[in-house]
Amino acid sequence: MEDSLRMSSKTRSKKEQSSEPQSLIPSLPEEIIVDILARVGSCYxxxxxxxxxxxxxxxxxHELYERRSLLGCTEHSLYVVLCNxxxxxxxxxxxxxxxxGNHSLVLIPSLPKMPRKGGFVAxxxxxxxxxGLNSYRHKKIQTNAISIDCISQTVHLLPSMNVTMSVSVADIIDGKIYVTGYRCNMAVFNTETQMWEPKTIPETMNGYMWACDCVVMAGKMYMRDPVxxxxxxxxxxxxxWEMDKMLNxxxxxxxCVVDDVLYYYDSGWKVLRAYDPKESSWVVVNGLAELLADARFSAWSYTGSxxxxxxxxxxxxxxKTKVIRCAEISLERRRQGKKIWGKVEWCDDVLVGxxxxxxxxxxxxx
Known part of the structure; x- marks a missing residue:
């Protein structure tokens, strides 16, 4: 009798388990699952x-991200190269x-070590x-070029550079990446053909400039020579090539550049400066007193778009703990574009230790 009761209870529990509702998502067609996930924020x-x-x-x-693009759900994601x-x-x-709601910098373990003094373009x-250089001690100059697929977080080799540069800066104009280095060596990479193109440098500039920082505004590339x-x-x-005395x-x-205006943090004067090439003028960004007071004793600073x-x-x-703090700043022009105001959207410790x-x-x- 007891055995039969045990059997009936087991049978009943199995029926109850089988009658429990199962998750609907795994049973949906693949294209429906992709469509649902495409509408979810990539932070999740x-x-x-x-x-x-x-x-x-x-x-x-790539299927998911193609769907996100079709739905207009693409997002800006900030990748950061950190030096230890x-x-x-x-x-x-x-x-x-x-x-x-807070933010943090997370290491991407699938990506290899990045070169020192290399040129990076998104x-x-x-x-x-x-x-760039492969290490601080050996200082072997690299002619390697790679692309990182940020969807699959994988690395793909590109044809080697046709010039040798120990220090390089890079930016893009009309689908072509201009890589410039020591003594104004220049290489041009076509992102459509994935090939290097020959480039002629004006004789008046060849062997003269030491490239340090590089930005693109209104289809022109601006490079600063600190030497x-x-x-x-x-x-x-x-x-x-031309010279820009006002920008100097x-x-x-x-x-960095936002809407064809250059921005950088002036650590000497503890202000955020902006340069508009159309007006050929410098202004100080207003409305950031609290943030700049917090950053005034920083050992270094960096601004990115x-x-x-x-x-x-x-x-x-x-x-005794060192941290990296990041603030997201929205920008607004006032008084017919003569004044620029900044507003801190958030400010977090994004890397601790x-x-x-x-x-x-x-x-x-x-």
Whole structure:
């Protein structure tokens, strides 16, 4: 009798378990799952990848990101190359928004060590890396070129550079990446053909300039030479160099461009400066007194463009712990564009511990 009761209870429990509703998503057609995930913010993809191997595969698939593009759900994602001062190693991190709304820099373990003094450019969902040195001690000059697929977070080799540059800076104009280095060596990479193009440098500039910082505004490339205290403007269509004395008024570095205006943090004067090439004038960005007071004792600073806004990085020491702090700043022009005001959208400690600084930030669209 007891055995029969046990059997009936087991049978009943199995029926109850079988009658419990199962998750609907795994039973949906693949295209419906992709359509649902495409509408979810990419900041949730790391957690979704933990659901199953299937989800892990989907959140790194090009099919998903193509669907996001068709739906208009693409987002700007900030990738950051950090240098560890203790060993001079450079690695790639990505800025993630946590569930509580705060932000943090997360190491991408699948990507290799980045070169020192290399040139970095973001084009859509890809990052291009050119030249540089392989290490601080050996200082072997690299002619390697790679592209990083930020969707699958994988690395692809490109044809080697046709010039040798120990220090390189790079930016893009009309689908072509201009890589410039020591003594004005220049290489041009076509992102459509994925090939290098021959480039002629005007004789008046060849062997003269030491490239340091590089930005593109209104289709022109501006490069600062810290050794000779010059700023040169490169016009790609006419293949000529010019000098910009007004832009050379301040020794800008680690600068970025938003809406064809250059921004950088002047650590000497503790202000955020902006240069408009149309007006050929410098202005100080207003409305950031509290943020700049917090950053005034930083050992270093860096500004990067991020979806039409600024990302300002600087160092802090909390107790005995070193941290990297980041603020997202929205920009507004007032008085017919003569004044620029900034507003801090958020400011978080994005990396706690270690001794790092930002080498480069890259605005990737995924």
């Amino acid at each position: 993809y790391p957690k979704l990848s933990l659901v199953s191997k299937h989800f892990r595969s989907l959140v790194t698939s 001062k203790e060993n001079d190693n450079h690695y790639c991190y990505v800025l993630y928004r946590k569930a509580n 084009v859509g969902s890809r990052i291009y890396v050119f030249g 000779n205290s010059f700023v040169f403007v490169y016009e790609s269509k006419e293949i000529k 008024k301040f020794e800008w570095k680690d600068a 991020y979806g039409g806004k600024l990302a300002m990085f600087y160092s802090k020491i909390t107790g 270690g001794d790092f600084y930002v080498n480069k930030s890259l605005d990737v669209i995924v």
